[in-house]
Amino acid sequence: MSRPTIAAVARAAGVSVASVSRVLNGLPATEEMAERVQRAVAELGYVPDSRARSLKVGRTFQLTLAVADVGNPVYVTMMRAVEEVVSAAGYRLVVTTTGPDVVDEVALVRGMARGYADGLVISPLRVDDDLIKSIQECDVPVVVAGNVPARAGVDTVRANSPKGMLLAVEHLLTTQRHKVAFVNGPVDTVPGTARSKGFTDAMKANSLNPVAQVEADDFTFAAGREAGRRLLDQLGLETTQPSAEGARAPGGEASSPSSFPAAGGGGIDAVIAANDLLAVGVMHELAARGLRVPDDVAVIGMDDSELAEQSFPPLTSVNLGSAERGRRAAELLLARIEDDTRTPRRIVVQPSLSVRRSS
Template sequence: MSRPTIAEVARAAGVSVASVSRVLNGLPATEEMVVRVQRAVQELGYVPDSRARSLKVGRTFQLTLAVADVGNPVYVTMMRAVEEVVSAAGYRLVVTTTGSDVVDEVALVRGMARGYADGLVISPLRVDDDLIKSIRECDVPVVVAGNVPASAGVDTVRANSPKGMALAVEHLLAKGRDRIAFVNGPVDTVPGAARAKGFADAVKQYKLEAAGTIEADDFTFAAGRAAGREFFETNRPNAVICANDLLAVGVMHELAAYGLAVPADVAVIGMDDSELAEQSFPPLTSVNLGSAERGRRAAELLLARIDDDTRKPKRIVVQPTLSVRRSTP
């Protein structure tokens, strides 16, 4: 059975082929025309030829989301939010992994010149001058879900990690935990640098002496377990803040291996407030850095940039909240 054609849609709707094309491409049309075309499309089961549409209007109607690790729950949350916004605007979303090497991030941005997508949301783990230059010179609009200098002149959406760290420290102090340790990921990364600064500022603000700081090799469960072993062979904090939920769950596993109870012996707080925080045992108190909100705002900025590439770049900061669960008393 042959596929319905745009001419058949036009006949069924009682309008011209040009009118059908206007409606399908989201161009201005009367409400009556839109209703008639959409009804005909539904009745006939018409599916637009995306390849022909792309050639005609100069778009692929495809957008890319690039993250460091698609297996990290925080990126899954962000991906769902981005997809919800762009699909409502008629775009498909392609998700790709950059890894942790800035060279791979640069290669991906430069590869956008191949024309397989109309825009890019990138959440870089590491940022350098070469990456910023490639974003500025990219052939398609780019929005950064992360922190880049204002001088970069690009649309950005970022979390307020330092404030999130302050919320975690305040909560632990209110619960009588004052020997607070910190497990971070690599400090040469965007989140690692922001969270290290946040912890240092909070310790200084409350006139505390940190019970230890460890820079893990990565932001993973395995790195959290390794960090936990290092901590509890040398000292015994009564609370640990971790730079993300994967690290925190790894630390809790290691605490259990040492026969220590959470939160009775050691309170644990993560960051990101991902699905993993609710699924862990005990459920993990975590700083919500607004990953879904950041995804939504980044997608909206990208669509706005596609529509008007001349507008002034926006820098959006999403504020954190604390989700309290059973890993803190």
């Protein structure tokens, strides 16, 4: 019979792994939480594996979160969630940037052998066999916040991007938008691949054909602005200046007749972007062409980051659960540190739609 694990204690107590670690490490916790954890410990006969702990020579009580771009608001949200969980368990969190190149991701994972952290949560932008191999062979536990093949045999937490795309398309249909364009990030990335397929499937499910699809060079604001420029050029819209009496910023009250091609003439009435940074870049380009959001063109982003509420007009966005993904990834990492023999878990976080004024 296998020994009870800290994850089993957490399930029995109805709390997170981080909460169990917090109580067992003598860190501050509510009286109710402490009682629930101690009761579960007694009922299961849980005993920390002192032999395993003794083998962790040079343990740092430091964990690493690696993301592609620390400037992306979605990663900031994830970072805060991871930090909350691991700090409650007595760990410090170090955040590092891998950049978009899979070679740098592999180098970071292999560098964990230097012993500066006891575990790693990585959100890779690109995945190949070398990265999977490096994760499998890593000297410390690794959890992937993203999608890797099941054959990798590692703990993963990912978003359900295809369902998120379906929510976005169905919302546009309820607002009578049928001429939809898509601005994706690089399609050779994990999110780019998932969101491209999700958009195609969502449009087919609703008997729609996309007006246009454009691939941005990156998932940044600047790339979104440039992709928006290419999209509108492709559709034949020249830069215009609204008339003085009708000019307004996106989301304002006054309006002027749009010079955008009419429905059926190659125009669009909505754009879905693969993340919020791209979406805001597109909105800026629409404004530069004299188009109003959402009157002329509705815009929907993905991630539902802080930027969505801060943009003007506020951006409708698919919430892909970045905070929840961060929390679950951190809990999986703590459980893996406690018991490296446990069966890998693959968790999917479901999306929701945050409707704001851009649609």
